[in-house]
Amino acid sequence: MIYVKHSLEGSDAAVLVAVYFIWLKLALIVALSLLFSCFTTPLLAILFTVGLYIVGLYVQELRNLPVEVMNPAMAAFTRWLSYLLPNLRIQRAGPGRARASGSRRTDPAKHAVRVIYCAIVLTAAAAVFSRKNLK
């Protein structure tokens, strides 16, 4: 950005906020990969983690499925699933979008949800690893 603009502005700090949220997302992925690697083979753990990452990108779509044309049980299941899975989509930062969606991106609730989710996954991983038979 400095190469192109020859200077940095205050609004460019939104990029650093986006990088922080990417880092939080990566921490969550590490926790998930640790959880899966505790009870499966490395290849399966990679597949599970990548699969969960891809599903995590579309959690919002899963929540907003057209429930009126679906079976009520299926609608309840997809809604339940969307709350269970982590939301891994990040709003892209940019000079225009920074002002438009800045308040949403810096939402402390979103930050807290990721940290709590990470703690829960790590606790589950520790529980599985503690009971694992290493013989």
Place this chain on the structure above:
Amino acid sequence: MRRVGVVALNTFREAVRDRVLYNLVFFALLMMAAAIAVGQISIGIEQTVIVSLGLSAISVMGLLISVFIGVALVSKEMDKRTLYALLAKPVRRWEFLLGKFAGLVLTLAVNTAAMALGCCW
């Protein structure tokens, strides 16, 4: 907590010695440099293209690092049988796991910071 810190520090040292890590960071920086060329052929949204491509590079490379190194953290220790020597010491299993997690998260923090610097530059 000290034991978690020791495991985390050793995980960090082990990760930064990995050549794959440097290759991935290099490709991320290369992608950001390419963003300048892509930005120049876009009309009026040069800066948006550069930021968007830079953040995508950080996200994709970070994902590759976290998945591949994250999965190998525990399984490699079990394959090489170094885990048994470690757990024979007064280290609880959850402390080992938390240390591994903290070490890789620290590595990712350094990596994303380096890539963010590349994006801002």
